[in-house]
Amino acid sequence: xxxxxxxxxxxxxxxxxxxxxxxxxxxxxxxxxxxxxxxxxxxxxxxxxxxxxxxxxxxxxxxxxxxxxxxxxxxxxxxxxxxxxxxxxxxxxxxxxxxxxxxxxxxxxxxxxxxxxxxxxxxxxxxxxxxxxxxxxxxxxxxxxxxxxxxxxxxxxxxxxxxxxxxxxxxxxxxxxxxxxxxxxxxxxxxxxxxxxxxxxxxxxxxxxxxxxxxxxxxxxxxxxxxxxxxxxxxxxxxxxxxxxxxxxxxxxxxxxxxxxxxxxxxxxxxxxx
Numbered sequence: 001x002x003x004x005x006x007x008x009x010x011x012x013x014x015x016x017x018x019x020x021x022x023x024x025x026x027x028x029x030x031x032x033x034x035x036x037x038x039x040x041x042x043x044x045x046x047x048x049x050x051x052x053x054x055x056x057x058x059x060x061x062x063x064x065x066x067x068x069x070x071x072x073x074x075x076x077x078x079x080x081x082x083x084x085x086x087x088x089x090x091x092x093x094x095x096x097x098x099x100x101x102x103x104x105x106x107x108x109x110x111x112x113x114x115x116x117x118x119x120x121x122x123x124x125x126x127x128x129x130x131x132x133x134x135x136x137x138x139x140x141x142x143x144x145x146x147x148x149x150x151x152x153x154x155x156x157x158x159x160x161x162x163x164x165x166x167x168x169x170x171x172x173x174x175x176x177x178x179x180x181x182x183x184x185x186x187x188x189x190x191x192x193x194x195x196x197x198x199x200x201x202x203x204x205x206x207x208x209x210x211x212x213x214x215x216x217x218x219x220x221x222x223x224x225x226x227x228x229x230x231x232x233x234x235x236x237x238x239x240x241x242x243x244x245x246x247x248x249x250x251x252x253x254x255x256x257x258x259x260x261x262x263x264x265x266x267x268x269x270x271x272x273x274x
Contacts (some may be wrong), residue, residue, distance in 0.1 A: 001244045003273050004033030004252040005266070006080050006230060007148040009064040011256055014057045019064070022262065023071045029270040032139035033228075034068055034250055035080030035110065035194075036061035043118040050116060062095050069103040080194055080230070080252070081176035083112060085130040086123045089137035089157055090164070093144045105170025110194045111138070112176035130155075131181045138173070138189050145171070174228065180212065187213045192226035194252075198233045198241050199242045206246055228252060240272050 001070035005026055007271070013022060026034060038061045049237035061079045069077055076100070100107040113134040114120055117127045125133065133156050139156040142155075143150045145168050151160035175182055186193040187209065195205055206227070218225070228250040229243060235251065243251055255265040 001240055001248070001274055002032040002250040003269060004031055004035055004076070004078075004250055005255055006035040006252045007063060007153070007254050007256065008034070009036040009059040009128065010052070011056060013256060013262070014059050016066045016067070018251060019067060020071045022160045022266075023068045025263065025266060026180070027072045027075045028182060028203070029266055030273050031075065032250060033076040033078055033108070033252070033269065034065075034072075035078040036064045036068075037080060038082045038160050039116070039119060040083070040086055041119050041122050043116065048116055048118050050118075062253070065107065066099055066102060069099065069106065069108060076108055077103055077106050078174065078194070080108045081110035081112040081174070083114035083119075084111040084137050085125045085133035086120065087137075090144060090159065092137075093141040095246060096141075096171060097164070099167055100168040100171040103164050105209065107170075108172045108174055108192070110174035110176050110192075112154055112182065113179075119133055134181075135185065138185070160214075172226075174226075177210075183209050183212050187218050188216050188224060189222075190225070191222055192228055194228050194230070196230040198231075199239060199246070201232065202243065202248065203246055230254065237272060240274075262274060 008022055012017065023034065037058060038060050042054040042245060043050045045054050061082060065077045096109045113130045118129050120130060136156050140152045140154065143152045144164050146182045150163060174192040174194045175186035175190040176194040178195060195202065197205060227247045227248050230252040233239060253269055255262050258265045
């Protein structure tokens with residue numbers, strides 16, 4: 001089982017020196033991946049299911065991952081996850097391609113539809129159409145990345161007679177979320193699925209995924225869907241085996257949310273890497 005870390009672009013770990021130090025520690029301990037969280041703005045005062053207070057520092061995930069890329073050589077670098085309908089898809093496609101080049105193919109673009117109404121509204125995105133925007137933005141970015149003469153005409157995005165280089169290098173797309181829409185996107189569009197849950201929740205989510213996979217076509221070039229789960233319960237060798245038996249390829253931990261210093265948490269969980 002491979003392990004990753006997440007959300008070290010938030011809270012007390014956002015400084016340059018601490019980020020560099022932690023990135024090197026994580027890589028040296030044998031972790032596979034480093035995932036950065038995303039919120040452009042947060043409700044103030046805290047409301048609407050916001051994960052943290054608005055005063056919690058959150059470094060932009062793509063800026064953060066470019067910084068981590070320069071401090072490491074092997075870690076896979078993922079956005080876990082960028083709230084796609086809040087981003088201009090052409091600008092994000094350019095950023096993702098650039099980061100894939102600078103990281104020499106280590107970047108994983110994780111995206112989701114979002115859920116915080118105050119954040120979406122502040123950025124000018126109607127909550128009701130965030131799913132439709134996510135689908136369309138994915139198709140538009142795919143055109144810009146891979147078509148010889150990219151063009152797109154949709155409800156939210158339209159372009160023609162333009163192009164963008166460099167093309168991405170080894171870029172993989174992950175879809176985050178547990179809704180039927182998110183699971184459908186993962187199956188039909190993505191290389192991987194970034195989920196969160198306990199063993200029991202993961203089992204239920206994977207059952208839903210299997211059911212949806214029987215009703216939609218998965219492009220052959222995407223290969224087998226990679227399952228990455230942010231573990232939502234304490235990890236022991238037994239619990240890790242239960243996730244693994246479900247078909248989970250990689251477990252991701254949130255070190256700052258676990259008891260002990262960051263270094264203690266990282267070393268303790270590194271012992272579970274197999």
